[in-house]
Amino acid sequence: xxxxxxxxxxxDAHVAHQADDGTCLLYIDRHLVHEVTSxxxxxxxxxxxxxxxxxxxxxxxxxxxxxxxxxxxKGIDNEESRIQVDALDTNxxxxxxxxxxxxDVRQGIVHIIGPEQGWTLPGMTIVCGDSHTATHGxxxxxxxxxxxxxxxxxxxxxxxxxxxxxNMKVEITGHLSPGVTAKDITLxxxxxxxxxxxxxYVIEYCGEAIRNLSMEGRMTVCNMAIEGGARAGMxxxxxxxxxxxxxxxxxxxxxxxxxxxxxxxxxFSDGDAHFDKVITMKGENIAPVVTxxxxxxxxxxxxxxxxxxxxxxxxxxxAAQRSLDYMGLTPGTRLQxxxxxxxxxxxxxxxxxxxxxxxxxxxxGKKIQEGLIAMVVPGSGLVxxxxxxxxxxxVFKNAGFxxxxxxxxxCLGMNPDQLGPQVRCASTSNRNFEGRQGxxxxxxxxxxxxxxxxxxxxxxxxxxxxx
Amino acid sequence: xxxxxxxxxxxxxxxxxxxxxxMIIPKQFLKTxxxxxxxxxxxxxxxxxxDGSNKPDxxxxxxAYKDANILVAGDNFGCGSSREHAPWALLDFGIRCVISTSxxxxxxxxxxxxxxxxxxxxxxxxRLLMKDAEKGSNSRMVVDLENQNIETSDGDVITFDxxxxxxxxxxxxxxxxxxxxxxxxxxxxxxxxxxxxxxxV
Ligand code: SF4
Numbered sequence: 192x193x194x195x196x197x198x199x200x201x202x203d204a205h206v207a208h209q210a211d212d213g214t215c216l217l218y219i220d221r222h223l224v225h226e227v228t229s230x231x232x233x234x235x236x237x238x239x240x241x242x243x244x245x246x247x248x249x250x251x252x253x254x255x256x257x258x259x260x261x262x263x264x265k266g267i268d269n270e271e272s273r274i275q276v277d278a279l280d281t282n283x284x285x286x287x288x289x290x291x292x293x294x295d296v297r298q299g300i301v302h303i304i305g306p307e308q309g310w311t312l313p314g315m316t317i318v319c320g321d322s323h324t325a326t327h328g329x330x331x332x333x334x335x336x337x338x339x340x341x342x343x344x345x346x347x348x349x350x351x352x353x354x355x356x357x358n359m360k361v362e363i364t365g366h367l368s369p370g371v372t373a374k375d376i377t378l379x380x381x382x383x384x385x386x387x388x389x390x391x392y393v394i395e396y397c398g399e400a401i402r403n404l405s406m407e408g409r410m411t412v413c414n415m416a417i418e419g420g421a422r423a424g425m426x427x428x429x430x431x432x433x434x435x436x437x438x439x440x441x442x443x444x445x446x447x448x449x450x451x452x453x454x455x456x457x458x459f460s461d462g463d464a465h466f467d468k469v470i471t472m473k474g475e476n477i478a479p480v481v482t483x484x485x486x487x488x489x490x491x492x493x494x495x496x497x498x499x500x501x502x503x504x505x506x507x508x509x510a511a512q513r514s515l516d517y518m519g520l521t522p523g524t525r526l527q528x529x530x531x532x533x534x535x536x537x538x539x540x541x542x543x544x545x546x547x548x549x550x551x552x553x554x555x556g557k558k559i560q561e562g563l564i565a566m567v568v569p570g571s572g573l574v575x576x577x578x579x580x581x582x583x584x585x586v587f588k589n590a591g592f593x594x595x596x597x598x599x600x601x602c603l604g605m606n607p608d609q610l611g612p613q614v615r616c617a618s619t620s621n622r623n624f625e626g627r628q629g630x631x632x633x634x635x636x637x638x639x640x641x642x643x644x645x646x647x648x649x650x651x652x653x654x655x656x657x658x
Numbered sequence: 659x660x661x662x663x664x665x666x667x668x669x670x671x672x673x674x675x676x677x678x679x680x681m682i683i684p685k686q687f688l689k690t691x692x693x694x695x696x697x698x699x700x701x702x703x704x705x706x707x708x709d710g711s712n713k714p715d716x717x718x719x720x721x722a723y724k725d726a727n728i729l730v731a732g733d734n735f736g737c738g739s740s741r742e743h744a745p746w747a748l749l750d751f752g753i754r755c756v757i758s759t760s761x762x763x764x765x766x767x768x769x770x771x772x773x774x775x776x777x778x779x780x781x782x783x784x785r786l787l788m789k790d791a792e793k794g795s796n797s798r799m800v801v802d803l804e805n806q807n808i809e810t811s812d813g814d815v816i817t818f819d820x821x822x823x824x825x826x827x828x829x830x831x832x833x834x835x836x837x838x839x840x841x842x843x844x845x846x847x848x849x850x851x852x853x854x855x856x857x858x859v
Contacts, residue, residue: 340771
């Protein structure tokens with residue numbers, strides 16, 4: 192057989208039907224569902240009298256709209272949010288899918304609880320009506336976002352009509368310097384390739400610096416593959432992956448585990464497999480980075496200064512000027528001199544236990560700047576619980592952060608956690624689009640450690656000067 | 659889904675790159691549980707002032723483009739989230755065709771599922787079409803899916819590529835799920851095979 196990439200192997204193993212023109216029906220192993228992109232899909236099933244084909248492979252959880260304040264069990268004030276969460280509740284129960292309601296300790300951001308509960312495993316095809324489904328690729332699975340029509344298609348048929356993407360390899364060699372994390376890797380890659388650099392590709396991340404990442408770090412890297420335009424990002428599974436999966440509630444055990452493991456160990460790109468595009472970066476050359484503009488590709492090392500629109504070419508000149516105006520930044524200003532009003536630590540990019548540990552380490556025993564809006568929102572109820580047991584919650588609270596319940600929260604502010612106009616936020620989320628965290632709000636993306644450092648000084652800060 | 663065969667319409671120029679899904683339809687409008695009614699909120703923050711009044715500079719607020727059915731936009735249109743609310747909002751506004759040098763993957767797919775034709779052209783072709791769109795309500799662009807070409811008001815013709823399966827569905831207004839369910843035997847067989855070879859799935 193011709194040498195194949197990891198993506199090729201998983202693709203081949205899931206083609207349930209291939210038409211003459213090459214269009215495939217790809218079988219879907221796990222379908223994750225949240226309240227925002229699913230109501231119209233369930234309604235479609237109801238209207239056509241169709242059922243969910245594989246309810247045991249369909250996992251639903253409310254995350255985008257749920258309040259993260261401690262009193263949330265008394266109900267959602269915003270009527271539209273409440274209707275959407277209620278619709279998921281009704282749909283999940285009526286169609287009999289796996290469901291973690293808002294009062295379940297296992298509730299959380301869909302991309303955090305999939306891996307946590309062992310639904311996400313190597314070699315699987317995983318979809319969700321959410322672009323950050325790419326996160327699950329960290330396990331060596333093929334995972335990507337779909338639209339609501341496709342959600343309905345998967346619910347009804349457990350397949351997706353697909354054409355194969357091209358293969359792209361992103362290799363990060365060597366070691367990361369102190370203070371540099373998975374978030375810096377993924378932002379630096381987007382800074383290098385641009386937000387359309389991965390369009391039409393599935394990215395495989397590899398290299399020593401990737402191998403050395405924990406599963407949490409790998410999820411952070413793959414999570415933002417979509418910001419680079421790629422359909423999916425993936426990392427070949429290894430001992431780190433297997434160790435993470437072993438013992439999870441929905442992972443196999445006993446003989447089935449052994450059989451699964453034998454198969455998972457075949458999931459890597461063959462030595463001479465063909466990649467249509469290759470990017471290589473040295474781990475040593477990656478600095479702690481932040482974004483300055485309104486596109487995730489607007490990435491600079493924290494030691495740099497705000498660029499001018501003229502520094503760019505083509506259509507980017509106008510876009511950069513628009514970003515500068517929106518962000519209220521003057522070219523030439525040192526990024527470290529930019530003062531912030533808010534800090535958000537959380538999201539499916541950086542709401543896992545390791546992220547909270549990294550942030551807590553920076554703020555431990557210290558106080559954040561007075562007057563800052565600052566919140567830590569764990570990615571799931573179980574992350575929250577673990578953080579409390581490890582004493583991280585106290586570290587955050589003592590430093591002056593709000594300690595919230597699990598949800599998407601201020602990553603996109605569909606719940607009450609929103610920023611006001613011109614409020615500038617150091618955020619560990621994944622998108623700095625105009626209006627993302629609240630109308631006319633200003634987002635700077637960075638790692639949890641960098642966001643924690645910014646909370647201490649009230650400015651964009653080089654975490655290396657603190658640790 | 660409404661069929662798409664041939665569209666003769668006003669095209670609105672949006673020469674901005676990276677128009678993302680948050681710009682097309684901000685999050686506060688994702689709370690609907692319906693597919694319709696999003697047109698008034700399309701491009702909300704670019705289109706309306708904080709007090710709800712129209713921003714006169716925004717292209718779709720201009721008299722000449724109020725009835726545009728085609729958008730001619732800069733590179734990487736539709737990047738960002740998977741929200742199908744983006745094409746729903748465009749469709750509800752009346753947009754049936756978007757032309758750009760590139761589209762984000764999920765948005766591109768979502769268009770076809772909703773009767774919107776996304777057309778990819780070269781940079782040079784985009785410049786030509788953008789110029790034509792700038793003529794306003796006096797000009798009409800003709801997008802012919804069957805013959806895979808676009809004719810400008812000056813009679814210039816540009817041909818484009820489109821996936822044949824998507825084209826077939828769009829021209830005939832076909833529902834994917836119905837088509838897939840015709841292959842249920844293949845899906846059953848695959849599932850049975852997998853249950854034996856990979857029981858952990
Ligand atoms: S945390 Fe943010 S990016 Fe992740 S699923 Fe929620 S809204 Fe989307």
